[in-house]
Amino acid sequence: MPISVHxxxxxxxxxxxxxxxxxxxxRGTAGAILLDCGPGVATALLRDGPHCNLDAIAISHLHPDHTLDLIPLAYSLLTEWLVDGRTVPLPLFVPLGGIDFLRRFSDLFGHRQWRxxxxxxxxxxxxxxxxxxxxxxxVFSVFDIREYMPGDDFGRGDLTVRTHPVDHGVPTAAMRIDDADKSVVxxxxxxxxxxxASFASRTDLFFLDAHLSGLFAPGGAHMTPMEAGRLGAMAEAxxxxxxxxxxxxxxxxxxxxxxxxxxxxxHLACQTSEYAL
Structure with missing residues (x-):
């Protein structure tokens, strides 16, 4: 199948x-990987059934708008283990410090005290x-949690994610997935x-942060849409x-x-949800 992004x-x-x-x-020939898991993502992922049908999850950084739905997704995986006989943890790749972050986050809900x-x-x-x-x-049973440093490559089987450190104030990684002669960054x-731009060179589809998109954007470590366009042009995407x-x-x-x-x-990610290459 061609590589696609939902x-x-x-x-x-x-x-x-x-x-x-x-x-x-x-999604590609080697499987399906979820990049980031912010609030509402678990609802969207599980809209058509109780199973997430993922081969891996990769988290770019540990801010809440990229991580909070890991807990509801863990609950869906727990149901697979308890009811459907699943016994294989789902690989979850997190930046350095992510294991301690998830342990403290999960402890807020007393998951260790369950029996x-x-x-x-x-x-x-x-x-x-x-x-x-x-x-x-x-939570550490249903996920196989592995830390990475931005710049590392990781994956499962033939599904490989290349990463590149970016500038966001906390350890954050851009990600590139190549499948046959197509790529997504x-x-x-x-x-x-x-x-x-070098990391994303000649990519087919370049998803770019353009958060500073209006007069009322809250600011912070992001790009303007014009900067995103400039980076896309430099990458020859x-x-x-x-x-x-x-x-x-x-x-x-x-x-x-x-x-x-x-x-x-x-394109605008908030308007078009399906991309196939």
Whole structure:
């Protein structure tokens, strides 16, 4: 199958106008990987059934609008273990410090204190019950959590994600997925960074942070739409997708600003959800 991207959400900071925060489902010949898991993403991912059908999750950085729905997604995986017999943890790649972050986050809900009968039930249920009896957090059973440094490559099987450190004030990674002769690059949240153009060189689809998209954008370590267009032109990308806008209402003006610098097709993540290459 060709590589495809389903935008589950792209709102910056909070789920504006009912659209979830950052979450991009990339599918290719090797499987499916979710890039970021902000508020509302689990709802969008599970809209058509109880299983997430993912091969991995990759988190670009640990801000709440990119991570908070890891907990509801963990609950859906827990149901797979308890009811459907799942026994294989889902790989979850997080930046350095992510394991401690998730442990403290999960502890807010007392997950280590849960207990289940250790006799009977599916192998998955028995595995969860045993880990709980040993004082372990079941979230760390349903996820196989692995830390990476921005700049590392990681993946599962043939599904490889290349990363590049970007400028967002906390450890943050842009991500690139190549499949056959097609590629997708996700800038994550970042200020304008010329080295990102080399990382994204000649990509087919470049998802670019354009958060500083209007007069009322809250500011911070992001790009303007014009800067996003400039970076896309430097990378010689085929098409751009502007994401993480301050508000969806900024979409038309953001596209016009990016078009000053980038002459190819420009899409808005808040308007178009499906991309196939």
């Amino acid at each position: 935008v589950l959400g792209s709102s910056g900071g909070y789920p504006a106008n009912g659209q979830p925060c950052s979450g991009y489902l990339v 289940l009968p250790t006799d009977g039930g599916s192998p998955g249920k028995q595995a969860i019950a045993t880990s709980l009896a040993q004082g372990q957090d079941w 996700y800038s994550a949240d970042t200020r304008f960074l010329p080295s990102l 085929s098409e751009l997708v502007l994401c993480h806008l301050a508000t969806p209402e900024d979409g038309d003006s953001a596209r016009r600003a990016a078009a000053v610098e980038f002459k190819g097709p420009i």
